[in-house]
Amino acid sequence: MSLLSIRDLTVHHGLLRAVDGVSLELERGEVLAVIGANGAGKSTLLRALAGLNAPTSGTVHLAGRDITRSPAHQRVSAGIALVPEGRRLFRSLTVEENLLTGTYRKRSGPWTLQRVYELFPWMTERRRQNAAQLSGGEQQAVAIGRALLTNPDLLLVDELSLGLAPVIVRRIYETLPEIVAAGTTALVVEQDVSQALRVADRVHCLLEGRSVLAGRPADLTAEQVEHAYFGIGDLTQDGKD
Amino acid sequence: MSLSQLLTERAAAAVDVRRAARTSKASGGALLAVVVLLAALPYVVFSDITDTLVNFYVLVALASMWNLLAGFGGLVSVGQQAFVGIGAYSVIALADLGVQPYLAVPLAALTCVVFAVPTSWLAFRLRGDYFAVGTWVIAEVYRLLVVRVDALGGASGKGLAGLSGLDPALRGALTYWVALALTLATVGGCYLLLRGRVGLSLMAVRDEETAASAAGIDVTRAKRIVYLVSAAGTGAAGGVITISSLSVNPDAIFNVQWSAYMIFIVVIGGIGFVEGPLLGAVVFFALQQLLADYGSWYLVLLGAVGIAAARWLPGGLWGLVRDRTGLSLFPVGYYVRDPGHAR
Amino acid sequence: MQWFNAVVQGLLLGGLYALFATGLSLMFGVMRIVNLAHGDLAVVASFLALALVGGTGLPLWVVIVVTVPLFAVLGYLTQRVLLQGSLSSGPLATLLVTFGLSIVLQNVLLEIFSADTRTLDGGSFATSSFQLAGSVTVGWLPLVTFLLACAVLAGIQVFLTRTGLGRMLRASSDDRETANLVGADSRHVYGVATAIAFATVALAGLMFAVRSSFDPATGPSRLIFAFEAVVIGGLGSLWGTLLGGIVLGVTQSLGSQIDPAMTLLAGHLVFLAVLAFRPQGLLAGRTT
Incomplete structure (x- = not known):
């Protein structure tokens, strides 16, 4: 059974149909990257998976359980964690306190405060610092650590590279294999296509809320991805070529 | 022709933007007839009815100002x-100085504007919800300061000079007309103010403060104008209370109960509609008269109804009426119509 | 010496103000609700204690032990039943709901207990005192209330910084949506915040009742004290609230030394001065 199964999911953002009939399956231990241009509906898709935006129609199953209508906090218990766009650390809490908020639901799993400190060794020294004083890359790492401490089966990461220097982004992505090795499945949303193709087992490309291209990075040509990303040409034909 | 001009013209041609959902000259005429009828009342009915109506007019004026x-x-x-x-104390003080009390009412409105300027300077430093309690503290400060002035009667209050020579019937009628004029001025003033530039700015601010300020609207200026106008109207209402009761007591006149009345009338009637305070005042008044024998239970009921309205009926009663009928007596908003269906 | 005495008395009173203001600050910090019924809740606790002591003859400390947890439960329910629904309708709705609650509570008290002024008899303890130095006498009751207030504030501080739920309260105050993403059920978190607020209000209300007289209309002026303490101290800081309470208490005490009629006015003027010259409060910025 797939870990995550999305069928015909439609989500509205105000009057806009931000996600339009998307279906996808995600197996345990996989890394799936959802790519697409600005406004393609990637973030709305993740927010709907995390329970922040209610879908208009369609279903979401996690390990066979229907969670389409569950509120966000119950999905944390069910095993979904979202690293939100823009990091969103708790500004008045210290680094360690931010991390510890992830342990609130006390879900069992491989991730402990100690283990997160091993993943990002610099944090140990700075754990008493206020989270607002960190740099963007450091904040991103804390946001990932916080999500890991909920011990999710499925980790959703939204626009990790947004506003960060490429070298920082690469360093953070280098931790992804270790996270997946610990038993976590990852779904990342990424605007930086080359980065996404590097880390993902499979990619899904969204265009105006619809899934237009899916496959393994090795099976896709640069042209196919480019066309799907920008919506050039006849996509179905290109896909078959 | 620039692109934006082109787009604006296209849009203007495609739709018909006008005020009001369903308003007509007929409803304006009906309003005028009602006003004439009300003005003639002192000649027709006994003074206990007009005295009761004075209280009603004061409530409408106060509520309209709070709604604004x-x-x-x-x-x-x-x-x-x-x-x-x-406002109430201004009338007392001006009458002491020899000003005719009825003429002191509009002057009381001016006094309030003078006091409202420094008050707004302090109160506007408090954002959002804290503004509510901050203004309350400032009202308390005014009460405590007034009580310290011996010439104003200190803690026990003071009677109104200058009306004792008048015939009671004439005094009653004059007070009634002043109160009616106050209501017309406040309700009409709201309507005119909101139809003008200030109203447009305020509605833009209400819909989206950041965008309004980016579009060049001076948000603070618009809010300050509203604050000063509201202070003037509220002060004039305070003046009418004095000429109707002929005396003033600091604890009663500076009581937060006045705010309670204003707030509940507006919330029940419909906040953000010029018609709301009128409808709300009718409901409030009916409750007050019906439950007159049950002590303060009417306030308990009023509070409960207010909670319920705030919780489940954000548009109040008028919002309900308008949703059902599309009726608008004092249209201050704009409506976009498809010209194909209009007329 | 008289002046020094006034400062000491004001300081002790300020501790109580701080305890009383904590709930207002907490509810605003976590939910952005300004609870206009805050003062009336304290008065309700006072009357409840009065009725319990009068009706059952239980000693005062038992009444306190009963009333405070009862208020915590009431707080949780009030949030879930009355406030939660209005939160989504915006700040105006919550303000109106709490204001409505305030009017309802005042007038129900008025109907049940009449407008008479009451006091809660704290026994000989309430009037006994000891000599501190020279002419400065300190009442045991003000001292104990001050210490208890500080202890409760310290307890809340420990709860907010050392427990998972307390951290979640602070996290929700920073960013509710992200707190949901790490598993916080906002409704429960808000319920807990309101429960703490109500419990502290009840405790403060009982202390006020033993120290000074009260009637059904006392609530609004109490609310104003709490509000002033919070604004003077600076938002979002427990220690700021303590400082604000003490500044308010000392100012009122010194004001009454000049002229008893100046007591309230002196407090209000300090509040307005802070508003004019340091609107962020004396200890602003730092949370908890």
């Missing part, structure tokens, strides 16, 4: 009793 402040300006104040008190 909170419903259109977004300034939720619980301290408007400051201006009820200052």
Whole structure:
């Protein structure tokens, strides 16, 4: 059974149909990257998976359980964690306190405060610092650590590279294999296509809320991805070529 | 022709933007007839009815001013009793100086504007919800300061000079007309103010403050104008309270109960509609008269109804009426119509 | 010496103000609700204690032990039943709901207990005192209330910084949506915040009742004290609230030394001065 199964999911953002009939399956231990241009509906898709935006129609199953209508906090218990766009650390809490908020639901799993400190060794020294004083890359790492401490089966990461220097982004992505090795499945949303193709087992490309291209990075040509990303040409034909 | 001009013209041609959902000259004529009828009342009915109506007019005026402040300006104040008190005491003080009390009422409105300027300077430093309690503290300060002035009667209050020579019947009628004029001025003033530039700014601010300020609207200026106008109207109402009761007591006139009345009338009637306070005052008045024998239970009921309205009926009764009928007596908003269906 | 005495008395009173203001600050910090019924809740606690002591003859400390947890439960329910629904309708709705609650509570008290002024008899303890130095006498009751207030504030501080739920309260105050993403059920978190607020209000209300007289209309002026303490101290800081309470208490005490009629006015003027010259409060910025 797939870990995550999305069928015909439609989500509205105000009057806009931000996600339009998307279906996808995600197996345990996989890394799936959802790519697409600005406004393609990637973030709305993740927010709907995390329970922040209610879908208009369609279903979401996690390990066979229907969670389409569950509120966000119950999905944390069910095993979904979202690293939100823009990091969103708790500004008045210290680094360690931010991390510890992830342990609130006390879900069992491989991730402990100690283990997160091993993943990002610099944090140990700075754990008493206020989270607002960190740099963007450091904040991103804390946001990932916080999500890991909920011990999710499925980790959703939204626009990790947004506003960060490429070298920082690469360093953070280098931790992804270790996270997946610990038993976590990852779904990342990424605007930086080359980065996404590097880390993902499979990619899904969204265009105006619809899934237009899916496959393994090795099976896709640069042209196919480019066309799907920008919506050039006849996509179905290109896909078959 | 620039692109934006082109787009604007296209859009203007495609739709028909006008005020009001369903308003007509007929309803304006009906309003005028009602006003004439009300003005003639002292000749027709006994004074106990007109005296009761004076209280009603004061409530409508107070509620309209609070509606302007909170419903259109977004300034939720619980301290408007400051201006009820200052207005009331202004009439007392001016009458002591020899000014005819009826003429002192409009002057009381001016006094309140003078006091409202420094008050707004302090109160506007408090954002959002804290504004409510901040204005309340300021009202308390005014009360405590007034009580310290011996010439104003200190803590026990003072009687109104200058009306004792008048015939009671004439005095009653004059007070009634002043109160009616106050109501017309406040309700009409709201309507005219909101139809003008200030109203447009306020509605833009209410819909989206950041965008409004980016579009070049001076948000603080618009809010300050509303605050000053509201202070003037509330102060005039305080003046009418004095000429109707012939005396003033600091604890009663600076009481937060005035704010309670204003707020509940507006919330029940419909916040953000010029018609709301009128409808709300009718409901309030009916409750007050019906439950007159049950002590303060009417306030308990009023509070409960207010909670329920705030919780489940954000548009109040008028919002309900308008949703059902599309009726609007005082249209201040704009409506976009498809010309194909209009007319 | 008289002046020094006034400062000491004001300081002790300020501790109580701080305890009383904590709930207002907490509810605003976590939910952005300004609870206009805050003062009336304290008065309700006072009357409840009065009725319990009068009706059952239980000693005062038992009444306190009963009333405070009862208020915590009431707080949780009030949030879930009355406030939660209005939160989504915006700040105006919550303000109106709490204001409505305030009017309802005042007038129900008025109907049940009449407008008479009451006091809660704290026994000989309430009037006994000891000599501190020279002419400065300190009442045991003000001292104990001050210490208890500080202890409760310290307890809340420990709860907010050392427990998972307390951290979640602070996290929700920073960013509710992200707190949901790490598993916080906002409704429960808000319920807990309101429960703490109500419990502290009840405790403060009982202390006020033993120290000074009260009637059904006392609530609004109490609310104003709490509000002033919070604004003077600076938002979002427990220690700021303590400082604000003490500044308010000392100012009122010194004001009454000049002229008893100046007591309230002196407090209000300090509040307005802070508003004019340091609107962020004396200890602003730092949370908890």
